[in-house]
Amino acid sequence: MGLQLYNSLTRRKEEFEPLEKGRVGIYVCGPTVYGHAHLGHAKSYVSFDVLVRYLRYLGYAVTYVQNVTDVGHLTDDADEGEDKIAKEAKKEKTHPMALAEMYTRSFFEDMDRLNCLRPDISPRASGHIIEQIELVKTLVETEYAYEVNGSVYFDVSKFEEYGKLSGRNIEEMQAGARVEVSPDKKNPADFALWKKAEPNHIMQWPSPWGKGYPGWHLECSAMSMKYLGATVDIHGGGLENQFPHHECEIAQSEAANGVQFVRYWMHNNMVTVDSQKMGKSLNNFITLKQAFSGAHERLTRSYEPLAVRQLILNSHYRSPLDFSDAALFAALSGYGKIADVVKGVRKMAPQAPEGDIEGEVAEQLEQFKGRFEEAMNDDLNTSVALSVVFELVRLANTLLEDSSTTAATLGAVDDLFTRLGGDVLGVVKDEYEQTGRAGEAMMDKLVNVLIDQRNQARKDRDFARADSLRDSLDEVGIVLEDTPQKTTWRMK
RNA sequence: GGCGGCGUAGCCAAGAGGCCCAAGGCGACGGUUUGCAAAACCGUUAUUCGCCGGUUCGAAUCCGGCCGCCGCCUCCA
Structure with missing residues (x-):
């Protein structure tokens, strides 16, 4: 059986088959860069990093696109909604683009330390204003969208399938609506594609509807289409974005193109701290820089970045992760155990006796590989995959204690660590710095x-x-x- | 109010009808090793999966009720 992925759209695991044989396009919702990345970002991007790595391990040519939101993400959808970046820039007394640039760098720095592979393309929303305007124009022309006072809204009532991803309908939402509805909207569920900018708004661009800026949902559709085509194989993101963000993406994309937008929707679960959701707006978050340095009241020490990665992979991406210092400490110990034995194997291999690989060991390695793949094929069960790596750790330690273990045997063990623990899970390094500096x-x-x-x-x-x-x-x-x-x- | 999810050992966490008296990690304890340690290895650490009923030859896994917790419905990975 091949790779099975849980598709949020159909609510079940499905055999993964890309649109084009051997090639996979993935779009993952990236960060809004108005602060340092936190553990929540880590869970999301490590999870999708492992997906990309595993697809490549399976031999697919993957194009991985992950956006950077540097404009248009409002604090809320009401008329007073401020642009998050602009708001933070005002607070920090800097230009919005300077702020975005700073936090974008910070984000990549943290992701690098977590050993997340860089996306193939990291498009900025502000760099794709033209594409976004084009998309809005199409939607206005086809009457899926309407203009009011310089702003353009998507008419949800025109898109019958609105709600198919999150399993809700417009009527129910009206009943539960908590936000004050803009008087410009025809329907409370309508969402902004383009917002009119007040004169003092720094981030604004000319458009057929006057000066303004794009709505948040728009960028993902525009950039996904531009780099991956009208239909993308996989679109990933945090569970909290399933509604309204992804629902809106589907509506505007499918309305514009007339074809399915995403074939497999994947959503990772949240990180909680003391069972409370960790979020920027709740101000209970731990940034990655704090985790790496230990500078946070909930942390007892600094942590190796890959220990954070190990902690994340210890549970399933669709399960919530309740963070604690104790859990992270346990992950660090486990990570260290793997690193120690890999270092040992690499050190001993060159001086080990010559000879063929032991048949029994070769058999066991083959079996580990099979079980590892079986676990990963089951909707990326990294927890079980990691347990297989730990069995390999035990085998490797036993082999290290036996002075008759051949170089070929150790080489094969190293190779499996490198492929499974390194290439796929990213918790085994290619090289461990010993005495570099x-x-x-x-x-x-x-x-x-x-x-x-x-x-x-x-x-x-x-x-x-x-x-x-x-x-x-x-x-x-x-x-x-x-x-x-x-x-x-x-x-x- | 609507929709969805979760509750497994001291902690983290897989398992989703029989392979389970339930993987793996951390911790703890005992052993091997060591001058003593450390590391490593071996063993022990849930006859039981929130509680109560039901279905079934058989349930942690399915169904019903109850208790507790969480997410989404407003911005968040």
Whole structure:
């Protein structure tokens, strides 16, 4: 059985088949860059990163598009709604584009540290105003949209399938509407495609309806069509965007093109903190920079970025992740265990005895690979996939303790770690920096001076002195590990 | 009010009718190893899956009720 993905549109797992054999187009809703990325962003983008990586592992040629929203995302849909970027820029006393640029860089920096592959295309909403205006023009011409006072709204009543993704209908929503409805709208559910800009609004462009700026939902449709065509294989995003954002995308795209917009809709679940949704507007979020540095009251220490990745992959993308320092700490330990054994395998392989790969080991590796793929094929069950990696860890550690293990065997183990743990899950690095920088080389030398002294003391059976040296190193966070051959050290 | 989801060991988390007296990780405990540690390996750590009923030869998994929690319906990954 091939890859099965849960399609939010049909509410069940479906065999994945791209429109064009061997090629996959993916569009994922990117961040609105008005603040540093937080754990919620991490869950979303790590999840879709693994999807992209796995599709490539399966041999698909993937085009991965993830937008950057730098204009048009309003604080709410009412008339007083402010542009989020413009609002934050005013607060930080900077130009909206400067603010967007700064947080865009910050975002990529954090994603790089999480080992998320860069999207093939990262289109900015502000760079696609023309395409967005064209799309609005089409919708006005076909009477799916109407202009009022310099703003253009999508007429939801004209699009019969509105609500098919989120399973709601217009009548129900009217009953539950909490937002004050703009008097310009024909129907409360209508949404803005183009908004008229007040003279003091910095971000504005000329259009057939006067000066204004695009509505938030519009950019994803315009850019998805531009780079991936009228129909895209997969569109991903956070569960909270299912309605209204994705529903609106479907309406405007399918109204304009007359063909299905997205074949597989994928939504990742949310990150909660103390069972409360973590969100920018709730101000209870932990940014990735805080997680990496430990600068947050809920964190007891700084965390290796890939420990965050490991924590995310430990659960399913469609399950909520309730964040805690304890859970992240556990993920860090597990991540470290994998890293340690991979380092060990790579170090030992060149000096291991020559010879063929052991048949029994080869068989086991093949079996791990099969179970890993089976788990990933089941709607990306990374939790089970990771458990297979941990079984590989145990096997590798056992092989390392056996001095007769051949170089070929260790090579095959390394290869599987690299492919499954590295290429697909992204928690195994291609290279682990040991003594790259000058400071680290110096450090290594200094620690080794002390290690030599301690080993001399041990040889002299002066264990008091040996232990005292070890304790001193322990105080500065350096742990020693003795093996029959030599003593190694690592940071706690 | 409408729509949707969740509740599995001390913690995180898979499993969705029999392979389950329930994977994997963290932690804890015991053992092997070690001068002692650390690391690693081996073993133990849920006869039971929120509670109560039902369907079934058989249920953590299906159905009903109850309790608790969460999300969406307004911006959020």
